[in-house]
Amino acid sequence: MDVSSDSLNLTDILEKSQEEGMDRQLRLARLQMEKQYLQSMELKNNQQHTCEEQEHSRTHEDDMVRQSRGQQIVPEPLPNITDIQVPRFPKSSRAFRQIVKAIKANEVLKRLGEEQLDTVVESFTLAQYGKGDTVIHEGSEGTTMYIIAEGQLFVTQRGQPLRSLSTGDVFGELAILYNCKRTATVTATTDVKLWEIDRQTYRTIVTQKHKQKRQAILGFLKEAHTLNGLSDTQLSRIIDSMEECKFHPGDVIVQEGDEGKSFFIILKGEVQVTKETNGRQEQIRIMRAGEHFGELALIRNICRTATCTALGDVTCITMSKEDFEETVPVDTVELPMVDLLDIEALNLTGRKRISFPDRSNVASAPLRLQDLVPVRYSEGKYVGQPVTLGTGGFGRVELVSWGPGKPVEYFALKKIRKTHVVHTRQEEHVKMERQALLLSHSPFIVRLYETFRDSRYVYMALEFCEGGELWTKLREAKYFTEEVTIFCTACVVEALEYLHSNRIVYRDLKPENLMMDKHGYVKLVDFGFAKLLLKGEKTYSFCGTPEYLAPEILLNEGHDFAVDFWMLGILIFELLVGRPPFCSSDPRKIYSRILDGEIYFPTYVSEAACSIILKLCRNRPGRRLGNTRNGIRGIKKHRWFHKIKWEKLAAQQLSAPTAWLIKKGSPYVNFKRYSMDMSAEEEEFSGWDEDF
Incomplete structure (x- = not known):
């Protein structure tokens, strides 16, 4: 049995079950699919897809997965691809076929397009x-x-033998992604x-080809009379909704007399157009790459007026009428743009500050680094040591407060190691984190009060969220109830709506980057991967957390705000299921x-939750809930959120169902305890941090 067909059937059921009376039938259908799926997995137990994610019971293996997380992928600055000449090395037909076969057999690389594959193969060099x-x-x-062109190799890990490799095998492929x-x-x-x-060669090829293909399709769309008057941004959304399809010689793509439901653009091959005259098919014309047909089906209910047949192998991209109606008009409300001059002022001077709402109990005097003193553990094995709220490759986050004689208020002081920033070439991303936080005035986004620097660190004095990290609470609870998940997700939706309205894409949504305040409201933290995007712009950085990466990031197709909606769907699943x-x-x-x-959903996940997750996690970014015609309002109106009063949530007037997760006691009681960092950090004087 084809597992992928089961997934499509489940999607169809979820999409069609809009009425409440379908709930029982839906659950029965899902149970039957689960049974069929498990039977198919038993038959395929020697194949690759036999891991823990297909299990539906809360096993020890699931607990192990829940406790771990893939290594965060830091965006790597790559040279401007227009400045790079892609090397090409002639190969024999045998060598060419060998490389193509190896790539098509690899799970990560097999989805390369034909135009990318040939160039990638030509760029391989031979080493001995x-x-x-x-x-x-x-x-x-x-x-x-x-x-491997010839010979054998052996793989070991921590000194232990793993496997042997021979001719045709691929290894080290993750290195060309990031x-x-x-x-x-x-x-x-x-x-x-x-x-x-x-990596540089591979990513240059893939990115160049995607950009060239996208630009060509944009040109084709502009030639379609039906689409006259649409902006480049709207046409870009249409491209994001289109899918590639292939036809073999003799395949009928469009049949005369059938109801028109799709629009096609020919990317490769020839299509014969015929019309029935006196009982026989008469050729009207031959269409080639760049030409399109069926565009009237997007705006009118008409029958096809001719038959279109593939003369050879044909590749098209297509869009259904339903997807078109979901996509256009793209912007029903014009969103405010970030003032780029304001961004430039922040870059140049580092002195401009955007006023936040008044901080209760805080004097009007500005924060100074020397006024902030560490809060120390008052009990336990770390008694007397400074309180650490979190650690990472960047450094540490410590709990601090005003010095003696000042009002009692706590801050989370993020200390970023300057040498690490320079070594990993993250200077611009750290600056962007600071800028994004300075531009954010939302109760669902952690506040940045001030930044500092010295010879070893740059510092960010952030709002202290004493409820702790949502990831920690999730591990303690194993999984959240639907009520708690809906509330947490609604807070995230408010944060994303604010960021996107200011053209900031977040790109690292996950429970680890969500904190709770003392009332249980969720706030977005850690803006290290945030990026400012202009309308219609794509970015090509490879970054994020492995389990949360959107398909377009993995495929180097260029991404935008739609990646945040994909990650939102993954987040909902993890909060409900625990993984x-x-x-x-x-x-x-x-x-x-x-x-x-x-x-694949466990049976206890509700139909409404399945529906919103599937709509957020659609493969094509232009079809995702939140990225269609209604924008993020489409998410808010989904029936899964029917109990959320959005205006009251925005005003923080709702009683948070997360409050029971928060422990009472010392200010650090909701945080994991860390020992004191005794390492000596090196000094760094390159000057990249002048703005801090």
């Missing part, structure tokens, strides 16, 4: 290694992917020849499953 040579060292930073450390050592057991390609829908200890399996798009 002797018997005993180490090709990859465990723990080193990787930049290269390999395909900067990551090697998880194993690969050693040649014979003399070997390896095809190699590095993300796509999870594994192997990132390659996570990415393969994300691109497959199969979300």
Whole structure:
């Protein structure tokens, strides 16, 4: 049985079950599909997809997945692709076929388009290694992917043997997606020849091809008379909703007399257009790449006036009338733009401040670093040590308060190691985090009060959210009730609506980046991956958390605000179930499953929750709830939120169902305890932090 077809059937059921009376039938259908699915998985127990995410009982394995998280992927600044010449190396037909076969067999790479695949294959170089040579060292930073042309290699991890590799095998492929450390050592057991390609070359090819293809499609859309008058932004949304489809020689794409439901643009091949005359088909014309047909079906209920048949292999992109109606008009309300001059002022001077609402109990004098003193543990094994609220590769977040003689108020002081920022080339992202927080005036986004710097750190004095991290509460509770999940998600929707209205895409939504205040309201924190985007603009950074990555990020297609809606769907699933829908200890399996798009729900998840998750996690960004014609209002109007009074939520007048999660006691009682950091940080004087 084809598992993917089950997923599509479930989607259809969820989309059609709008009436309350369908709930019982829906659950019965889902139970039957679950039974069929588990039977199919039992038959496929020797295949790759046999991991914990397809389990529906709360097993120990699920608990293990819930406690862990894939390594965060930091956006890597890459050179302007227009400045890079992609190398090309001639290959024999045998070598070409060998590389193509290896790529098409790989779960991460097999989705490369034809126009990308040929160029990628041509860019591989051939390298030779002797018997005993180490090709990859465990723990080193990787930049290269390999395909074995000849010979054998052996893989070990932490000194333990794992497997052998032979001709045609691929290894090291994650390194061409993003900067990551090697998880194993690969050693040649014979003399070997390896095809190699590095990350910069691969990403340049894929990004260039996607941009070129998108620009070409945009040009084709502008030639469609039906679409005259639409802006580039609206046409871009249409592209985001279109899907690629292939036809074989003789396939009828459009049949004369049938109801018109789709619009087509030919990307490759030839299409014969015929019309019935006196009982026989008469050729009208031959259409080629760049031409389109069926556009009137988007705006009128008409029957097809001709038959379109593929003369050879044909590739088209298509859009249904239903998707078109969901997409256009794109902007019913014009959203305010961020003042770019204001951004520039922040960049140049670092002195401009945007006033926040008055802080209760805080004097009018500005914050100074020397006035902030560490809060110390008053009990336990760390008694007397400074309180640490969180740690990461960037540094630490410490709990501080005003010095003696000042009103009692707590702050979360984020200390970012300057040497780490420079080493990982994150200067611009740290600056963007500061700018995004300074521009944010929402009760659902943590406040930034002031920033400082010295020779070792840059500091951010942030609002202290004493309710603690939602991720910690989720691990303690195992999973949340639907009432709690709806409330937490509604707070996130308010935060995203505010950010998107100011053209800020967040890109790192997950429970770890959600904090609760003392009343149980959820706030968005950590803006290290936030980015300012202009209307219709795409960005090509590869960043985020593996389980939350949207398909367009994995495919290097360029992304925008729609990635936040995908991540919102993943967040809802994780809060309800206790784990993300796509999870594994192997990132390659996570990415393969994300691109497959199969979300399988435990039976206890309600129909409304399934519906909103599936609508948020649609593969094509232009079709996602929140990114269609009604914008984020479409999310708010979904029946899953029918009990939320949005105006009262925005005014924080609702009683938070999360309040029971918050422990009472010392200000740090809701946080994990950390020992004191005794390491000595190096000084850094490059001057990138002059704005702080």
